Amino acid sequence: MTRDAAELASKDCLWPQWEVSPRVRAFVTTRNGGVSEAPYDGGAAGAGGLNLGFSSGDAPDAVKENRRRALASTGYREAAWLEQVHGTEVADAHAVVQRLAQGERTRADASVTDRAGVVCVVMTADCLPVLFCDDDGRAVGAAHAGWRGLAGGIVETTGERVATLAGVPASKLHAFLGPAIGPQEFEVGEDVLDAFVAAARADRRDATSAAFRSAGASAKYFADIYALARLRLADLGVDAARIHGGAHCTVTEKARFYSYRRERVTGRMAAMIWLND
Numbered sequence: 001m002t003r004d005a006a007e008l009a010s011k012d013c014l015w016p017q018w019e020v021s022p023r024v025r026a027f028v029t030t031r032n033g034g035v036s037e038a039p040y041d042g043g044a045a046g047a048g049g050l051n052l053g054f055s056s057g058d059a060p061d062a063v064k065e066n067r068r069r070a071l072a073s074t075g076y077r078e079a080a081w082l083e084q085v086h087g088t089e090v091a092d093a094h095a096v097v098q099r100l101a102q103g104e105r106t107r108a109d110a111s112v113t114d115r116a117g118v119v120c121v122v123m124t125a126d127c128l129p130v131l132f133c134d135d136d137g138r139a140v141g142a143a144h145a146g147w148r149g150l151a152g153g154i155v156e157t158t159g160e161r162v163a164t165l166a167g168v169p170a171s172k173l174h175a176f177l178g179p180a181i182g183p184q185e186f187e188v189g190e191d192v193l194d195a196f197v198a199a200a201r202a203d204r205r206d207a208t209s210a211a212f213r214s215a216g217a218s219a220k221y222f223a224d225i226y227a228l229a230r231l232r233l234a235d236l237g238v239d240a241a242r243i244h245g246g247a248h249c250t251v252t253e254k255a256r257f258y259s260y261r262r263e264r265v266t267g268r269m270a271a272m273i274w275l276n277d
Helices: 003-010 060-072 093-101 147-152 154-166 190-199 202-210 225-236
Strands: 024-028 032-036 090-092 110-113 120-124 128-134 140-145 173-177 212-214 221-223 243-245 269-275
Touching: 024 128, 032 060, 090 093, 090 154, 093 110, 110 120, 110 154, 120 128, 120 140, 128 154, 128 225, 128 269, 140 147, 140 154, 140 269, 147 154, 147 190, 147 225, 154 173, 154 225, 173 225, 190 202, 190 212, 190 221, 202 212, 202 225
Parallel strands: 090 110, 173 243
Antiparallel strands: 024 269, 110 140, 120 269, 128 140, 128 173, 212 221
16 A cells, blocks of 8 residues: 555544553544545545445445555554444454454454554444553553443443453553544433443442433433443543543534434444554
8 A cells, every 4th residue: 555545544533642652553534535435425525435334335346445545554454344233242353353364254343452463443433432552552452332332331341351451450441432423413212221221330320311311302312422431431440531532423523424323324434453563
């Protein structure tokens, strides 16, 4: 991949602003910087989109080129692409890459590694990507946290796996909350509220309920997925000062992000994290 392609792929990415070892590298792509055409295009008129999802309905050759461009920004040729199922399974990223080389896919919603050069990756288009690392860059992980996975414990499970690999308490982790559907747009039913409250620790049930705002007479609620994730990270012992990001809305920021809820037929962004030597 040319230098121009690498620069194009990273031009509009989000980079975590955390003070950790320079071994840790991470970014989240946007819809900009690729070759996909409408409805998977970029935010500017006539701009190509950086859709990274093969299951989105986009032209496979365009997705392949987009993935090459995104990976050029990591310096590596392969990543632990998952078959995400809105569950809580956490995979070893190195094993995922090995299986992909053999034509096998891994059904999971997170991956972790302590190996340099292994890129953990999750794809989203409204769901919340959560990236993890420790201060010294011993281990990293990426989790895809839709509401089902978040309620089911995907954040805690991924964080615990990263902490174990790093040999540190989970309280010593950093977490980056990538772009997701915002609290003014994430309308859900009472079943979602009930699922989160039932899964919450007894001392966090009030705070969990407070992350849901009534949508009026429709018996619906607006859920704050960022607040819910922060509560789960607090359960791990992660201090608020170690939680970064969580300030975007994929639905309303149309020029920058893909959104399934907004468009249904749309592309996928990727959150990537890895360790350099």
